[in-house]
Amino acid sequence: MAAEEVQNRKIRYPKSVFFIISNEFCERFSYYGMKTVLSLYLTNSLNYDTNTSTILYHIFAMLCYFFPLFGAILADSFLGKFKTIFYLSIIYALGNIVLSIGAIPVLAIPHRTISLLGLLFIAIGTGGIKPCVSAFGGDQFVLPEQSLQLQRFFSFFYFSINAGSMISTFLTPALRNDVKCFGQNSCFPLAFGVPAILMIVSVVIFVLGKNLYKMKRPEENIIIVFISCIWQAVKNKLTSKNSEKKEHWLEYAQDKFSKQQISDIQAVLNVLYLFIPVPLFWALFDQQGSRWTFQATNMDGRIFGYTLKPDQMQVVNPLMILFFIPIFELYIYPALKTVGIKRPLQKLVIGAFLAAFSFVVSAFVEYNVQSSYGVMSVANEGQIRIFNTLNCNVVINPSIENVTSIESLSALELLHIPVKNSKKFDVVFSIDEKCPYSLNNVNGIINVDENKVIEIFYSSASDSILDVNLRNVNNPNQNSIDFKKIRNNTETDFILIPPGTYDLISNSVVIKKNIVFNPGEVDIILIHRTNSSNFESNLINLMPSNKVHMLWQLPQIIIITAGEIMFSITGLEFSFTQAPPSMKSVLSAAWLLTVAFGNLIVVIVSEIKFFNSQVYEFLLFAGLMVLDVLCLIVLCLKYKYVNFENNSENGNIDIKQNGKELSSSQATDVSALTQ
Incomplete structure (x- = not known):
């Protein structure tokens, strides 16, 4: 009978994990869906320039990887994993709701303030639960006989995260661009609203499984022990009057900490100094959602009758991750082993070099894309x-x-006027003597400011109000795109329209037929009414169309994805195998902090504005990464590998880094799975 019970225990799968997996799918859908369209929301809706949007995007990403430290402390020392996940998920969902409300243009609210507040709540929520959800799932397997079930759980967990991220990364840009709402030609409230709904569903699913969960009481957090020991050692060393020298400065903490604790912390410090060059890799990697997305906005996305959205290019990374992992395991790593590259730090260096190379490629692409810039x-x-x-x-x-x-129905563009601070032109505008009607001369003072553009429209005050719209020639059933009413030809309305062929119409009268608008170009149409039913018009191109196809981003994305696999998976493998079993969660927190610091580097570089050209900025990051690789090589050559006995009871797990869940059979502590 006892043997039968053991057998039953082996095959019984905890039902609670299905609530956790479903919860994770919804949460990851919410996070990636929101983050995919975030950089374009900051520019298109909140009207930040691309540089400020890049800074805000990476500050948000930095916070997302900074708050896990506090989430781990809160769960392990105070509330426990369930309550931490529940409370922070509520804050998370509230942040999504606030962000969605902030994106509604018709509301008389401070949209920037509301949106940034929502992002702060989301960062607290997603960051705080990162170190808890996967570990809470591992807590559901308490029997030694469940090691295989635990491994399968992390496979399901891994799949749910990638499924949620890939679906949302493709779907939310379509919701943003293809749906029109609140009188706008896009719908960011919906693009944020769907992830908000999924996050609410995530909380509901998680709570529904409460009666099935196995919960552990909070204990002393090893991160706090780690920090306290270092603080005690430093304090005692500075205040000690004893002339006796210690073999290691951590031994000054022996009055409060055991020899084993000090030994373990010393081993962790030996690994941590290798993390010094790591943040720069994430500085490059995370620009896929900012600088590379902005680059894609200036590229042609038309392919087989479908137009790719710039933010949809981000879906390539998780797709390539799933494709590359077995390729690397079966072919790449065995091939590298034959030429002597088999140690983790060697692979880490190659991954870092690939990141640098990807930015050289992105600079080359940007150089060609710049021909489309005004x-x-x-x-x-x-x-x-x-x-x-x-x-x-x-x-x-x-x-x-x-x-x-200035010729009739045309524009005078003076784009390189030498100006220091400000320059004034006192001029008189008059019509040509051949003009069929008379207009009074117009005296005007034009003040041109340095680094600014001034636009002036010369028109007749007698011109009437025009109600103008564009009708899609290829899709006559599509609703026409309305301009605001144009009074005296002096008001302009720049609107975003899908590429295609259009007729320009005013009150059922066709002003101009078959106007072709290409991706990325900026045009202005000058209209003059000669009588009640006749018009003259001219299309002026202010910025040329995108000539470089968006798929030219594939090489740089593929290269940095390969670099991510060799850097992220191998880095975590190295970290966890080189850390004592009691200190693996410390390494997890430290690894996440390298992502936070990497995003901080992007913020600093963007704020300083070393170059006006994006090509040079990409090359700057590539150059810094090469120097970083050299530094990493020096540190790796000095490192001596150590062996720790594997004391984990949970078996192998799948681990996630920087938004992509990555498989690693060498990581053996569930508590180390922090994302």
């Missing part, structure tokens, strides 16, 4: 655009930069 205003220069909406020429007296007139 001429931007820079230091010591200003720009003037004067649009003539009349059907006759306008004379400028005195000339501006040697230009004396």
Whole structure:
């Protein structure tokens, strides 16, 4: 009978883990869905420039990897894993709701403040539960006979996370771009709202399994022990009057900590100094969601009748991760082993080098993409655009930069006017003597500021209000795209429209037929009404269309994904095999902090603005990464590998790093799975 009970215990699978896996799927869907469209939301809706958006994006990412430290302490020392996950998930869901409300344009609220508050709540929530969910799932397997079941759990856990991330990474950009709401040509409230709903569902699912969970009481947190021991050693060393020298400075903490604890912490410190170069890798890796996404916005996404959204390129990374893992295990690593590359630190160096190479490739792509960029205003220069909406020429007296007139229905673009602080032009606008009607001269003072653009429209005050819209020629059933009413031809309305061919219409009268709008280009249409039913118009291109296809980003994404596998998985393998069993959670927290510091590096570089050209910034990161690799090589050559007996009771697990769950059979402590 006893043997029968043991057999039953071996095959009985804890039902509680299905609630945890379902919860994780919804939570990861929510996180990745929101994060995928975040950088474009900051620019397109909150009107931050790309540099400020990059800074805010990486501050958010930094916080997401900083709060796990507090989540682990809260769970292990005070509340326990269940309560920590539950309370922080509520904050998490609240953050999603707040972000969705902040994205509704018709509400009279401080949209920037509300949105940033929502992001803070999300960072607290997702960061706080990172070290808890997977470990809580591992807690459900308490019997030694359940080691195989535990391994399968982490496989399911791994699959649910990647399924949630891949689906949301592809879906939310479509919700953002293809759905129109609140009078806008996009729908960020929906793109954030669906992840918010999934996060609420995540909390509900998690609570539904409460009666089935096996819960452990909170105990002393090893991270607190680690920090306390170091603090005690430093304090005693500085205040000690004893001339006796210690073999290691940590031994000054022997008055409060055991020899075993000090020995274990010393072993961890020997690994931690190798983490010094690690943050720069994540500085490069995490720019897939910021700089590389902004790069994609200036590229042509049309493919087989479908238009890829810039943020959808982020789905390539998790797809390639799933494809590459077996390829590396079966072919790449055995091939490297034949040439003597088999130790973790050797693979780590190769992964770091691949990250540097990916940014060289991205710089090459950016160099070609820049041909699609308009001429931007820079230091010591200003720009003037004067649009003539009349059907006759306008004379400028005195000339501006040697230009004396503007042709009918055209624009004068002076893009490189030398300016230091400010420059004033006192001019008179008059119509050409051949004009069929008379207009009074217009005296004007044009103040041009350094690094700014000023736009002026010259028109007739007698022009009437026009109600204008665009109709898609290829899809006549599609609703027309309305401009706001144009009064006296002086008001412009820049709107985002899908690429295609359109007719320009005013009150059922076709003004201009078959206007082709290509991806990325910026155009302005000048319209002049000659009588009640006749118009003259001209399309002026202010910025050329995107000529480089978005798929040219694939090489840089594939290269950095390969680098991620060799750097992230191998780095965690090295960390956990080189740390004492009692200190594995400390290494997990330290590894997450390297991601936080990596995002901080991006914030600093973006704030300093070393270069105006994005090409040079990409090359800067590539160069820094090469120097980082050299530093890593020096540190690795000095390191001596150690062996620790595996005391884990939980068997092998799958581990996740930086948003992608990665398999590693060498990581043997469930508590170390911090993401």
